[in-house]
Amino acid sequence: MKVGRRAFIGFVAGGIAGTLLSPIPWKLADDIAIWTQNWSWRPSPKRGHRAGVGTLCTMCGSACSVEVDLVDRQRAIYVRGSSLSPLNKGGLCALGASAVQFLYSPYRVRQPLRQTKKRGDRTGFKAISWKEAIGELGARLKKLYEEGKGHQVACLSGQRYTSLYELWSLFCGALGSSNLFAMPRETDGHSAVSQALFGHEGPFAFRLYRATGILNFGAEWADGWSSCAPMGRMYEEWVREVPGKGRTEIVHVSSRLSMSASKSNEWIPVKPGTEAALALGIAHVLIRENRVFRGVEEYEGYLNWIDSSGETRQGFRDYVLKEYSPDRVSGITGAPAAKIEELARWVASQPSPLVVWGSEGFGGPGFFHHEMAYVALNMLLGNFEDKGLCTFTPVTNSLKAAQGEESLAEERLDVAAGTSGLVGARSNSIYAFFEALAQGKGYPVDVLLVCEANPIYSMADAALVRDAWSKAGFTVAMTGFMDETALEADLILPTPVMLERWDDVTAVPGLPFALYGLSAPVINPLYDVKHPGDVVLQLAAMVGDETRRALPWKKYEDVLKAQVKFIADQGIGAVSDDKTDFSHLEPDKTPKKNYRNAADLLKKLKKGSLWYAPVASTSQFVKTETGKPRFFASVLENAGMGLEKPELLMPHFLALQSSGSEQEYPLLLVAYGVSYISSGYFPNSPLMMKNLWDFELKGNDGFIGVNPATAKELGLAEGMSVVVETPQGKARARVHLSPAVSPGLIAAVKGLGHWAYDEYLADKGLRVTELTEVQLDPVTALGVERVTRAKLVRA
Numbered sequence: 205m206k207v208g209r210r211a212f213i214g215f216v217a218g219g220i221a222g223t224l225l226s227p228i229p230w231k232l233a234d235d236i237a238i239w240t241q242n243w244s245w246r247p248s249p250k251r252g253h254r255a256g257v258g259t260l261c262t263m264c265g266s267a268c269s270v271e272v273d274l275v276d277r278q279r280a281i282y283v284r285g286s287s288l289s290p291l292n293k294g295g296l297c298a299l300g301a302s303a304v305q306f307l308y309s310p311y312r313v314r315q316p317l318r319q320t321k322k323r324g325d326r327t328g329f330k331a332i333s334w335k336e337a338i339g340e341l342g343a344r345l346k347k348l349y350e351e352g353k354g355h356q357v358a359c360l361s362g363q364r365y366t367s368l369y370e371l372w373s374l375f376c377g378a379l380g381s382s383n384l385f386a387m388p389r390e391t392d393g394h395s396a397v398s399q400a401l402f403g404h405e406g407p408f409a410f411r412l413y414r415a416t417g418i419l420n421f422g423a424e425w426a427d428g429w430s431s432c433a434p435m436g437r438m439y440e441e442w443v444r445e446v447p448g449k450g451r452t453e454i455v456h457v458s459s460r461l462s463m464s465a466s467k468s469n470e471w472i473p474v475k476p477g478t479e480a481a482l483a484l485g486i487a488h489v490l491i492r493e494n495r496v497f498r499g500v501e502e503y504e505g506y507l508n509w510i511d512s513s514g515e516t517r518q519g520f521r522d523y524v525l526k527e528y529s530p531d532r533v534s535g536i537t538g539a540p541a542a543k544i545e546e547l548a549r550w551v552a553s554q555p556s557p558l559v560v561w562g563s564e565g566f567g568g569p570g571f572f573h574h575e576m577a578y579v580a581l582n583m584l585l586g587n588f589e590d591k592g593l594c595t596f597t598p599v600t601n602s603l604k605a606a607q608g609e610e611s612l613a614e615e616r617l618d619v620a621a622g623t624s625g626l627v628g629a630r631s632n633s634i635y636a637f638f639e640a641l642a643q644g645k646g647y648p649v650d651v652l653l654v655c656e657a658n659p660i661y662s663m664a665d666a667a668l669v670r671d672a673w674s675k676a677g678f679t680v681a682m683t684g685f686m687d688e689t690a691l692e693a694d695l696i697l698p699t700p701v702m703l704e705r706w707d708d709v710t711a712v713p714g715l716p717f718a719l720y721g722l723s724a725p726v727i728n729p730l731y732d733v734k735h736p737g738d739v740v741l742q743l744a745a746m747v748g749d750e751t752r753r754a755l756p757w758k759k760y761e762d763v764l765k766a767q768v769k770f771i772a773d774q775g776i777g778a779v780s781d782d783k784t785d786f787s788h789l790e791p792d793k794t795p796k797k798n799y800r801n802a803a804d805l806l807k808k809l810k811k812g813s814l815w816y817a818p819v820a821s822t823s824q825f826v827k828t829e830t831g832k833p834r835f836f837a838s839v840l841e842n843a844g845m846g847l848e849k850p851e852l853l854m855p856h857f858l859a860l861q862s863s864g865s866e867q868e869y870p871l872l873l874v875a876y877g878v879s880y881i882s883s884g885y886f887p888n889s890p891l892m893m894k895n896l897w898d899f900e901l902k903g904n905d906g907f908i909g910v911n912p913a914t915a916k917e918l919g920l921a922e923g924m925s926v927v928v929e930t931p932q933g934k935a936r937a938r939v940h941l942s943p944a945v946s947p948g949l950i951a952a953v954k955g956l957g958h959w960a961y962d963e964y965l966a967d968k969g970l971r972v973t974e975l976t977e978v979q980l981d982p983v984t985a986l987g988v989e990r991v992t993r994a995k996l997v998r999a
């Protein structure tokens with residue numbers, strides 16, 4: 205996740221005791237002591253009355269309830285986990301614990317700034333008033349709208365499962381633009397695949413607590429996969445002996461011995477990017493030995509079928525039996541054929557087996573056909589049946605329903621330019637958009653708005669992003685911080701940070717129930733900032749009739765109150781308290797409604813509690829013609845594909861097509877995320893920087909992980925300086941010998957190497973996004989980041 209969701213440190217959970225036993229509050233207290241002594245811009249709170257106020261942490265979308273200590277009701281000095289959310293039960297991650305550091309950080313933007321010189325010139329920013337800032341932006345948008353060129357406006361949102369994203373969606377729609385994107389995340393891939401196989405746009409959800417055996421293809425659950433908070437608690441449950449279930453066994457398949465792999469019962473190392481082939485090899489054994497769910501034959505495309513033109517199509521069963529024998533899969537993955545057979549039998553022997561998958565810490569979506577392979581394996585296990593372990597996360601959103609869908613005159617830029625995939629504008633294909641923009645295809649982008657995201661730093665294939673940015677007419681960064689994207693903007697609109705603002709969470713992807721949380725401000729903003737939601741509403745009021753009609757609210761707080769009323773009017777679900785247990789929420793166990801009306805619900809949510817409701821049965825989400833899941837992507841069949849090559853329709857393994865030759869770049873670079881380094885909108889706080897290992901950062905030097913055998917071949921030793929070179933770029937680093945990195949691989953952590961912010965962050969470590977390659981998936985056009993060809997040269 206994600207949400208730049210690679211932003212968490214080892215999550216500490218476990219009820220109230222979690223807070224007390226967690227090292228984090230103590231570490232934080234200790235750290236604040238050091239920090240207040242040494243940091244030039246340290247806060248010096250005046251003495252006064254100290255009291256705690258509840259709210260919700262919205263820094264990553266995991267919806268942790270927190271309590272904020274205030275002095276004299278106005279000065280925030282401390283954030284701790286609260287037990288009001290059963291998701292975190294008093295736990296807190298380092299990013300959440302750093303909320304106060306971000307609040308007082310010196311790199312906050314304190315008033316609107318206009319670039320007066322060349323874009324990117326740090327000396328060119330001039331402070332202007334909000335009237336001037338909104339006046340200029342509103343006038344540009346109004347002109348485009350009136351000229352019928354609203355489609356030439358694009359927006360990139362850092363948030364996704366929030367009302368703010370939906371507000372942007374309404375605004376762009378009313379303006380006439382379909383160029384709305386969110387920062388890439390794993391759920392982008394889930395949405396595309398679930399739409400193709402179920403007719404419902406995900407995201408997928410998992411009943412992890414019921415699994416007795418988990419076969420995990422690269423889901424870094426200890427490093428932020430799914431939702432950080434529930435995963436911390438889930439691990440406790442997996443390792444505990446549960447009566448009638450025992451302990452959950454976990455097998456982790458990946459190319460790198462990550463934190464999640466090391467906490468699993470077994471790690472199966474495979475060649476990078478080949479996990480999906482292993483999944484299909486296991487499917488082969490399950491089918492061959494007739495160990496599949498009996499009802500799977502009713503699923504569309506499992507058996508051979510006759511299409512509308514009378515042609516016989518090969519079904520998944522025959523295709524997998526023919527193409528993915530353990531011997532062949534062994535050749536692709538490097539895993540022994542006997543191990544593939546053994547794994548399949550282990551899965552089949554589990555009373556409740558579950559397959560999960562992720563992007564091996566990359567944080568973005570996977571290849572469409574690979575994701576299909578993991579879903580197919582779950583289908584073979586019967587996990588998408590009503591009582592199964594897989595379902596979908598419902599998203600609470602009244603805004604679209606109230607306004608209706610907009611019909612847009614112009615296609616999205618990547619669709620118009622021909623860089624989009626076969627699913628067209630249904631997918632969040634920001635990379636395809638950037639490619640079109642960089643190449644000058646389609647139509648111009650006159651205004652590019654970035655809302656609380658830092659694409660110039662955090663998106664892989666940084667050169668493409670920079671190139672695209674340089675082609676946009678007028679660039680606007682709505683941000684709380686002077687980050688890399690703000691430095692490159694024409695206009696900076698400063699936003700409040702958590703604790704100063706209203707926000708909500710409309711879903712936590714991966715959770716098998718509906719959830720809504722509200723984050724109310726606990727202090728007034730410290731600076732002359734505006735909530736981006738309020739900016740959108742002001743712009744909507746200025747631009748034209750359509751935008752005014754679509755966004756009738758006076759202030760963003762009213763939008764959130766409308767969401768709460770929408771939930772209350774349905775009269776379902778309940779509000780969490782410190783006794784609520786989310787981990788066994790089943791469709792047939794409806795919680796008793798415990799709020800009276802919208803006002804009561806609002807009051808409870810403002811304190812940091814969560815509204816929740818179990819999902820309806822999984823079959824209610826399945827919108828295929830037969831009402832059954834399918835093994836093939838009908839969207840591709842409709843595009844006339846699959847007659848010659850049946851695998852184009854079905855889950856299959858795609859070999860990597862990385863740039864550069866193996867001769868010139870004999871190594872493969874893996875850029876991975878970890879829970880304790882933030883690589884998204886929020887940078888690492890001083891607290892987080894101090895917790896880095898000395899093999900991740902030493903002074904200003906970043907490290908590249910190299911297997912000892914590979915290092916020996918290359919004549920490299922621990923600490924040696926090297927240049928890492930890929931077809932995308934080069935960077936200096938020091939060598940760290942690590943058996944966790946497979947031979948032939950090199951590995952670098954994401955989230956370091958900033959050039960903005962302050963002395964705690966700037967120029968520290970390796971900027972890996974300059975080195976990594978992104979491949980556009982041919983179906984979804986989602987940018988997939990896997991491995992990049994590389995070489996190491998002694999510096």
Ligand code: SF4
Nearest residue numbers: 261263264268297300
């Ligand atoms: S996991 Fe996310 S929501 Fe929870 S405390 Fe950390 S940043 Fe906040």
